[in-house]
Amino acid sequence: MSTHFAYPAGRPADRDRPEHGECVDISTAPGARIIQFSVSHPRCDVALVVVTGEVDLCTAPQLRDKLLRAFDSQESTMVVDLSPVTFFAAAGLTALIEAQAAAEKADRRMVLITTVRCVDRVIEITGLSTTFRRVGSLAAALADTTPGCAAPV
Numbered sequence: 001m002s003t004h005f006a007y008p009a010g011r012p013a014d015r016d017r018p019e020h021g022e023c024v025d026i027s028t029a030p031g032a033r034i035i036q037f038s039v040s041h042p043r044c045d046v047a048l049v050v051v052t053g054e055v056d057l058c059t060a061p062q063l064r065d066k067l068l069r070a071f072d073s074q075e076s077t078m079v080v081d082l083s084p085v086t087f088f089a090a091a092g093l094t095a096l097i098e099a100q101a102a103a104e105k106a107d108r109r110m111v112l113i114t115t116v117r118c119v120d121r122v123i124e125i126t127g128l129s130t131t132f133r134r135v136g137s138l139a140a141a142l143a144d145t146t147p148g149c150a151a152p153v
Contacts, residue, residue, distance in 0.1 A: 034054070035054060035055060037049060037051055037052075037062075037066045038052075039070065041075065045076045045077060046075055046076075046078075046079060047070050047078045048078075048138065049066060049070055049079070049080050050084065051063060051084065051085055052085070053087075054087035055088045055092030056092070059092075060094065060095045064094075064095035064099065067098075067099035068098070068102055071099075071108060076108055077108065078108065079110075079112075079141040079142075080096075080110065080112050080113065081113040082119045083113050083114070083116055085118060086118065087118055088118045088122050093122050096112070096132065097128070100132060110133070111134075111135060111141045112134045113137060114136075115137075
């Protein structure tokens with residue numbers, strides 16, 4: 001199951017228009033930015049959430065909700081694959097921080113697959129590289145048995 005969200009690409013001149021920055025239905029916004037999620041279970045104790053598209057101010061709340069809902073299940077580890085992400089704004093980082101806090105509160109692990117510069121750069125320049133456990137592949141995430149949620153790459 002994938003969830004699709006979009007918003008209109010606005011120019012500074014469009015800021016006075018009421019629709020600027022509002023989320024819209026994909027069918028009404030040709031060329032709109034899209035975020036998609038897929039959830040699978042590569043192992044009985046692991047939930048894998050693959051995020052595809054752009055994570056920005058409009059789509060970050062859906063990312064946060066998807067990740068927090070994933071902690072409602074019984075898996076002890078959630079792997080978040082961000083390698084298909086093409087844009088990652090600070091709002092996405094906030095969603096990851098909230099999910100990390102939920103993981104720690106639930107005594108679960110969250111592992112990020114980060115192989116794209118747009119994601120790694122935001123994490124590194126904000127000084128949060130030690131906040132998240134980051135790996136380069138699903139195989140590495142499944143092999144990682146280190147207890148706890150956060151560790152440097």
